[in-house]
Amino acid sequence: MKIFSSLKSGFSRALKSRKGVLIVWFSLFILVLVFIYPLRGSLNSAFGRSMITEKLADGFDIEVFADLGSTLKSLMSFFTAGFLCVYFTGFIMNAFLTAGLFGSVKKENGKFSAQEFFRSASKNFWSFLIITLIIDVIIYFYSGLFLGVPIVIVELSETISEKTAFTIVIFAIVFSILLLPVFLLVADYARAWKSANENESGFKAIGVGFSHIFKNFWPSYIMMILLILAQVVLGIFIILILSVWKPVTGGGVFLLLIISQLMLYARLLLKTWRYASVTSLMERMQTVDTADL
Amino acid sequence: MGLFLVINATYGQVINKVPLSERITGYKMDVKLDTDAKTVSGNMEAFWVNKSTDMVPDIRMHLYMNAFRSNKTTFYTESGKSSWEISPGNKDQDLGWIEIKSFEDKNGTDLIPRMEYISPDDRNKEDRTVLKVMLPEPAKPGDTVFVKIKFKTKLPSHIRRTGYNDDYYFVAQWFPKFGVYEPAGMRYVSMGGWNCHQFHANSEFYSNHSVYDVTITLPANYVVGSGGMLISETINGEMKTQVLRAEDIVDFAWTAWPGYAVFKDKWKNVNIALLIPKDRVKQVERQFTAVKNALEYLDKNVGPYPWPHLTFVDPPSKGEGACGMEYTTLFTSGSSYFMPSFMHIPEMVTIHEFGHAYFMGILASNEFEEPWLDEGVNSFLEERIMDHYYGNNSGRIDHPLFKVSDVTLIRLSYTMFPTKQAVSNAEYSWNYPHGTYYMMSYFKTATWLHSLMGIVGEVTINDIFREYYRKWAFKHPSGKDFVNVVNEVVKKEHGEEFGLDMNWFFNQTLYGTGICDYKVSDIRNRKYQEPQGKIESADSINNIWLKTDSLFTATAQLERIGEVMLPVDVLIHFSNGDEVLEKWDGKERYKDFEYTGYREIKWVKIDPEFKIRMDVNYINNSMTTEPQKAPLHRLANKILSFIQLYLSIILL
Numbered sequence: 001m002k003i004f005s006s007l008k009s010g011f012s013r014a015l016k017s018r019k020g021v022l023i024v025w026f027s028l029f030i031l032v033l034v035f036i037y038p039l040r041g042s043l044n045s046a047f048g049r050s051m052i053t054e055k056l057a058d059g060f061d062i063e064v065f066a067d068l069g070s071t072l073k074s075l076m077s078f079f080t081a082g083f084l085c086v087y088f089t090g091f092i093m094n095a096f097l098t099a100g101l102f103g104s105v106k107k108e109n110g111k112f113s114a115q116e117f118f119r120s121a122s123k124n125f126w127s128f129l130i131i132t133l134i135i136d137v138i139i140y141f142y143s144g145l146f147l148g149v150p151i152v153i154v155e156l157s158e159t160i161s162e163k164t165a166f167t168i169v170i171f172a173i174v175f176s177i178l179l180l181p182v183f184l185l186v187a188d189y190a191r192a193w194k195s196a197n198e199n200e201s202g203f204k205a206i207g208v209g210f211s212h213i214f215k216n217f218w219p220s221y222i223m224m225i226l227l228i229l230a231q232v233v234l235g236i237f238i239i240l241i242l243s244v245w246k247p248v249t250g251g252g253v254f255l256l257l258i259i260s261q262l263m264l265y266a267r268l269l270l271k272t273w274r275y276a277s278v279t280s281l282m283e284r285m286q287t288v289d290t291a292d293l
Numbered sequence: 294m295g296l297f298l299v300i301n302a303t304y305g306q307v308i309n310k311v312p313l314s315e316r317i318t319g320y321k322m323d324v325k326l327d328t329d330a331k332t333v334s335g336n337m338e339a340f341w342v343n344k345s346t347d348m349v350p351d352i353r354m355h356l357y358m359n360a361f362r363s364n365k366t367t368f369y370t371e372s373g374k375s376s377w378e379i380s381p382g383n384k385d386q387d388l389g390w391i392e393i394k395s396f397e398d399k400n401g402t403d404l405i406p407r408m409e410y411i412s413p414d415d416r417n418k419e420d421r422t423v424l425k426v427m428l429p430e431p432a433k434p435g436d437t438v439f440v441k442i443k444f445k446t447k448l449p450s451h452i453r454r455t456g457y458n459d460d461y462y463f464v465a466q467w468f469p470k471f472g473v474y475e476p477a478g479m480r481y482v483s484m485g486g487w488n489c490h491q492f493h494a495n496s497e498f499y500s501n502h503s504v505y506d507v508t509i510t511l512p513a514n515y516v517v518g519s520g521g522m523l524i525s526e527t528i529n530g531e532m533k534t535q536v537l538r539a540e541d542i543v544d545f546a547w548t549a550w551p552g553y554a555v556f557k558d559k560w561k562n563v564n565i566a567l568l569i570p571k572d573r574v575k576q577v578e579r580q581f582t583a584v585k586n587a588l589e590y591l592d593k594n595v596g597p598y599p600w601p602h603l604t605f606v607d608p609p610s611k612g613e614g615a616c617g618m619e620y621t622t623l624f625t626s627g628s629s630y631f632m633p634s635f636m637h638i639p640e641m642v643t644i645h646e647f648g649h650a651y652f653m654g655i656l657a658s659n660e661f662e663e664p665w666l667d668e669g670v671n672s673f674l675e676e677r678i679m680d681h682y683y684g685n686n687s688g689r690i691d692h693p694l695f696k697v698s699d700v701t702l703i704r705l706s707y708t709m710f711p712t713k714q715a716v717s718n719a720e721y722s723w724n725y726p727h728g729t730y731y732m733m734s735y736f737k738t739a740t741w742l743h744s745l746m747g748i749v750g751e752v753t754i755n756d757i758f759r760e761y762y763r764k765w766a767f768k769h770p771s772g773k774d775f776v777n778v779v780n781e782v783v784k785k786e787h788g789e790e791f792g793l794d795m796n797w798f799f800n801q802t803l804y805g806t807g808i809c810d811y812k813v814s815d816i817r818n819r820k821y822q823e824p825q826g827k828i829e830s831a832d833s834i835n836n837i838w839l840k841t842d843s844l845f846t847a848t849a850q851l852e853r854i855g856e857v858m859l860p861v862d863v864l865i866h867f868s869n870g871d872e873v874l875e876k877w878d879g880k881e882r883y884k885d886f887e888y889t890g891y892r893e894i895k896w897v898k899i900d901p902e903f904k905i906r907m908d909v910n911y912i913n914n915s916m917t918t919e920p921q922k923a924p925l926h927r928l929a930n931k932i933l934s935f936i937q938l939y940l941s942i943i944l945l
Contacts, residue, residue, distance in 0.1 A: 032936045040929035044922060051896055051915035056924035062697055066705045067912045086936065087943075094944040132945045158459050158611045162630035163572035165610075187945045231942075238938055242931050243694045253927045260934040267941055 002284060003223045010277025013105040014269055020104045020117050021272050024097045025265045031090055035082040042078065046071045057248050095132050098275070099124035102195040105276035106283075120195065127194050127202030134206055135187040139180065146176045181224040185213045188278035189220075195279070216285055223281060227274040234270060238263045306540070308522055313541040313599055314502030314767035317342050318471045326464075326511035326549060331386065331457050333467055334445035343432040345476030345485050350431040352438055353411075353489035354424045357466030360492035361389025361449035361456075365419035367412070371494035371723060377451050378494075389449030389456060393424075393469065399439035402429050414491045414723070422492040424469065442469055452614030455546075462515075463608065463615035463625075465546035466492070473499055473659075473769065480659065480771040490661040495730040496722040497653070497660035497667070498544060502767050505545040510534045516555060518568040519547035520623035522602045540600075541767060542621040543657050548606055560585045561592075562601050569607040576628045576639060580607060583640040586682045587647045591674065594755045595651055596762030603650075605643065617642050619649030635692040637683050641699060645675040655766050663772050664722040664730070665803070669738020670775075674758075676700045676739060700743065700906070706736040708909040713737065714806045719772060740906045741802035744809070747904025748791065748798070748860060749783055757782045772803065791860075798859070802907065807856025809907040811879065811899045813916040815850040818893035822846075847894040851877065851884040857907065864901040867892040895919065 014021070046068055047053055055061045065072055103120020104112050150172040154165040190209030194202060213220050242260060247253050306312065324335030343349050360368035364380035372378040381388050396404040407428075410421040432438050446467045449456040455465040472489025475482045482488075488499060507521055513533040521537030539545055553568040558581045567580055584605060588598055606625045608615045616627035624646035628639035652674070653660055653667035660667050679688035679699035688699035707713060710732040716725060718733055718741075725733050746754040761770070761778045780794040791798075801807060821844035849865050863875040869892045877884055877899075888894070896917035900908060908914060 028937055028940055029933075032933050032940070036929055036933045036936070039932070040926065043925045043929065047912060047920075047925060049916045049918070049920045050912045051898060051917050051921075052912045053921060053924045056928065060695060060928075063701045063705065063911065066709055067910045069709075069910065083936070087940070090940045090944060094940075098945070135945060161572050162570060162610055166630050184945065235938065235942065238934070242934055247927060248921075248923055250923050250926070253923050253930060256927065257930045257934075260930070264934060264937050264941065267938070271941060 002219050002281065003226070006219075006223060006277045006281040006284060007226065007273075009280040010105075010273050010275075013276035013280065014273040016110075017101060017104040017112050017272055017276070018269065019112050019114065020101050021265065021268050023114070023117065024101065024272075025261075025268050027093055027097060028090065028268075029261065029264075031093065032086055035086050039075070039079065039082065042075055046075065057246065059246055091132070092129065095129040096121050096125045098132075098191065099128040099195070101272055101275055102128075102191050102279065105272065105279050106192065106195050120198075123198050124191075124194055127205060128191055130202035131187060131190045131194065131206055131209075135183055135190075139183050142179060142183075143176050146179070147172050181221055181228060182213060184228075184274075185220050185224050185278065186210055188224075188275060189213060189282055192275070192279040192282045196283075212282060212285065216281070220278070220281060223277060224274070227270070227277060231267065231270045231274070234263070234267050238267065307524070307538050308540045308601060309599065315344065316504055316541070317344055317474075317501040318503045319505075320468070320470075320503055320545070321506040322468060323508040324468075324510070326462065326509065326515075328460065328462075328512055328515075331448050331450075332445055333448065333464055335443070337440075337442045337444060337468055339440050339442070339469075339471070341432075341438045341471050341474070343434055343436045343438070343474065345474060346434045347476060347485040348431040348433060349428075349474060349485075351425050351427050351487070352432075352440070353472040353487040354426070354469045355466075355472060355489060355492070355498075356391045356393075356422055356424050356469055357492045358389050358391040358446050358448075358455070359421040360466075361453075362421065363388070363419060365417075366422070367415055367417045367420040367491045368422070368494050370417070373494075381449050381451060384450075387450040388447065390447050391467070391469065392445045392447075394443040394445060395441075396426065396443075397441045398429060399441075400429075404429075404440070412491055413489070414493070417491070420491050423472075423489050444469060452612060454615060454618050456614065458611045458614075460551060461609060461612040462549045463546070463606075463612055464548065465544070465615075465618070465620065466498075467546070470500060470544075473501055475769075480769060481773065488659065488661075493661070493723040495725065497664065499659040499661050499769075500543040500657070502541045502543055502657060503545075504541065505537070505539040507537045507539075507545060507547075508534060509537065509547065509549075511549055514551045515549040516551065516553035516568065517547060517549050518553065518555075518566065518604045518606050518623065520545050520604065520620045521547075539622060542600075543654060544620045546620040546623055548608075548612075548615070548625075550609070550612070552609060553606075556581070558585070560588045563588065563598060564602050566602075566604045567607065568604065570609040570630075573607060573628060573630055575630075576607065576632060579634070580605070580626060580628070580639060580643055583643040584647055586640075587644040587678055590678045590681060591648065591651055595674070595758045596655070596766060598650065599655070603647075605647070607639070617646055619646045619654070621650050621654035624649065635690060637679065637689055637691065637699075640683065641675065641679055641689060644678050645671060648674050648678075651762070656762065657767070657769050658771065659769065660722065662721050663719070664734035665718045665738040666770070666772050666775060668734040669718070669736075670742065672703060672735045672739035673742040676703050676743070703736050703739045704743070704906045707732060707740045707907075710736070713909075714808060717806050718803045738803075743906040744802070744859060744904070745779070745795075745798060747900075747902075747906065749787065749795075753783060753786050756786065776803070801857045801859075805857065808909050809857035809859060809905060810853075810855035810909050810913070811861055811905075812852045812854050812910075812913040813849065813897045813899060814852045814883075815848075816894045816897055816916055816918055817846075817848040817850065818918070819846045819848075820844070821889060843891055845890065845893050847888045847890075847892065849886040849894055849897040851886070851897075851899060853879060853882050853884075854913075855909065859905055859907070861900045861905055862902070864898045865894055866896045866898075868895050893918070 052064050055064050100117040100121030104117050150168045154168055186209040189212040190205040193208045194205035245256055247256050318341050320339045322337045324333050326333050360366045361381040398404055404426050407426050409425045411423050411425045412420045452458055455463055472487045475488050476485040510532055513528050513531055517535055519537050520542055521539035524536040524538050526535050552570055554571040556567045556577050558565045600622050604623045607628050608625055615625050618625045626643040632639055648671040652671040658666040676699040686698050687696040689702050690697040712727045712729055715727050715729050718738055757779050760782050776799050783795050858880045861877050861879050863877050865873045875886055898915040900914055
């Protein structure tokens with residue numbers, strides 16, 4: 001019951017914060033566009049007036065790009081460096097923007113205010129950065145541990161059968177995936193709590209995050225699984241649309257851009273639903289704790 | 294008596310009704326696998342017939358297994374940089390070697406004092422992979438040299454085609470094996486002599502077609518696969534003995550492992566056996582389909598597969614060093630427990646390795662000296678088979694979101710290689726510099742053969758291979774012989790359409806180092822200029838269209854950037870929808886096609902059907918006055934959306 005009421009409340013809060021989500025979407029869009037625009041220009045220039053791009057009408061064709069030769073190497077270097085820049089900038093930007101989102105979803109009946117969004121974002125930026133950095137490090141560490149170790153064991157073993165090796169690796173992957181929601185919950189609880197307690201430190205918030213999840217494990221975990229599933233379904237849908245749809249006219253390409261951006265906005269809305277639901281669940285837990293007192 | 298038995302056995306027929314080859318050499322072996330010592334030891338009786346008109350004073354034999362004796366052998370000094378490539382290992386159990394315990398001729402004369410290890414290729418004293426034995430008396434023309442050898446072969450622990458790992462054995466290049474005596478006039482030889490090269494890192498083999506009678510004794514729980522037909526099997530307590538026979542093949546290899554499951558199938562009269570790890574059962578059907586596809590295609594387009602038996606092995610991961618190798622009636626593929634069906638890698642390996650039954654198995658070229666003639670020609674057939682059976686655009690990868698053909702991957706493996714002009718194709722395998730062995734022998738060859746097919750047509754190329762098979766099956770063709778067959782067939786089918794012969798093609802592709810690159814430099818559409826000034830003779834166009842301002846002089850400007858000159862088609866499309874297909878011999882550095890009329894050129898394509906796969910850059914093969922940017926913009930937009938999606942997932 002607690003799960004569904006939190007999900008319901010979270011959904012309503014996320015919808016109310018749609019303008020905040022729009023700010024997040026627009027920021028990410030501009031960030032990636034700044035990287036993609038020169039890439040598009042480079043591609044235009046590399047192919048010039050060639051008709052080889054006809055071969056791309058049915059989708060990606062490795063031969064078309066491979067023939068770029070040294071230009072391809074330059075493009076790949078540009079892509080790699082640009083992508084890393086986008087990732088790190090996005091990481092920092094995300095800390096700022098999620099601080100704003102958590103600020104705007106913390107009150108059930110409040111209206112969205114851009115002023116409040118940016119105030120909360122700037123107030124909690126450093127703490128959110130620390131929280132996401134630490135949780136990311138933990139996720140990377142355990143992924144390396146739970147995925148890397150079995151893979152190394154399987155690789156080194158000369159007597160293990162391939163079926164067993166495959167089973168071990170699949171088990172490791174499934175285990176890591178099942179563990180992921182726990183750390184997402186820690187991050188979300190920590191940020192929700194920090195948002196409600198702005199004068200507390202980010203480190204303390206992580207501790208609170210851990211304590212909240214263990215205090216209320218199953219409802220939190222099940223709710224997170226449901227929320228992740230919704231995001232995964234939409235994510236797969238977006239990937240399918242992007243992969244299958246191959247418009248060949250300028251108008252079609254523009255329509256693809258619009259639709260894909262709408263879907264990406266929807267995905268960010270679902271992510272905000274996650275933040276809001278966890279915030280709502282935390283608020284309920286705190287209410288129960290206060291009542292117990 | 295021994296001589297009589299060996300020769301009688303090897304000339305007699307068990308498998309086919311008539312011998313397929315001359316049978317210059319023959320082997321009868323009785324060996325035992327010691328699974329504790331990792332050795333194969335026993336006796337061998339073998340013969341070599343002097344079919345030349347020379348008096349031959351010696352015999353030469355390959356002792357390939359000695360390549361694994363130390364890190365100073367030619368095999369290891371030529372190898373790459375990783376630890377397993379630079380050394381067979383430090384411990385005794387890691388090393389591989391072959392020890393001759395006794396060596397006698399037909400009279401029982403001890404030949405050991407007459408033995409000498411030689412290194413004809415690099416004078417490496419540490420290399421003992423070639424043995425020269427002076428005969429007590431020179432072999433006269435027509436003589437048969439009979440030898441009886443007791444040997445012990447220790448298998449290396451790191452499998453590089455051959456060796457063991459735990460209880461897995463792949464036993465190849467394991468017995469003393471005759472080189473090939475080449476009389477004057479054979480291949481490129483002006484004076485008779487032994488062709489017996491050392492074991493090189495980047496090289497394969499060269500042997501006469503032989504008959505093998507092999508008896509192997511090993512623990513009874515081992516499953517055995519070999520290039521021979523099983524004649525009998527007897528179990529004696531914990532050991533079993535298999536008697537195997539193979540006819541007219543160039544090498545005999547075998548494998549033993551308790552973990553194999555054996556599956557059987559049939560194509561026409563060929564009994565096919567697949568040895569595969571028990572937990573890879575899901576791969577069985579696709580493996581059989583692949584090998585039957587290859588059988589069908591090569592049977593139709595090259596010639597019949599002449600043996601009634603074929604064994605192929607999918608080694609387990611612990612035997613992966615044995616993957617992708619060919620021994621004519623035995624070959625190894627390579628798959629894994631989890632191999633998605635859209636990735637046709639096992640099929641590719643199976644088809645390629647089976648193809649070697651033809652290109653070096655039946656058509657037994659010298660892989661040491663002309664690796665392109667087996668690997669390159671075979672890769673050409675492989676790409677055609679793959680794309681024929683698994684889709685023109687999806688021969689190698691057939692995923693709804695990503696497809697790649699085998700032809701494309703092979704072409705790119707050549708065109709993208711940075712040092713593709715380092716050397717010509719016509720080099721000894723170990724002389725390819727800067728890591729170009731695979732690119733040159735496999736990919737460049739397959740790519741220029743595809744270009745040859747583009748020029749002469751698929752029907753002719755199939756006829757070339759059928760004729761090559763007819764003329765050279767169970768012999769030792771050289772590159773020169775292949776070129777001669779091409780010249781004959783092309784002349785027969787096309788007259789002098791491509792010149793007196795096709796040597797101009799081979800001089801550039803096989804023997805040359807140039808690259809092929811054609812380019813559309815520009816499209817120029819100029820309004821026709823009215824004659825001005827003092828014009829002595831006005832042409833008809835001037836007279837008729839003097840005042841017309843929609844008349845154009847349209848020019849397609851083409852350029853040959855590379856050194857290679859091949860005939861190409863040029864397709865020119867005009868503003869009124871007309872299309873003109875021009876033939877360009879591709880020789881000039883610059884070439885203009887000019888047209889005057891009420892039409893502008895809209896686009897130009899050189900080689901519109903991508904027949905010349907050697908062209909290293911297809912991007913500059915075409916030009917349009919109205920570039921279509923939509924596909925590139927679509928791609929950029931998709932990258933944009935995918936990165937946004939990725940960030941929305943990865944960022945907490």
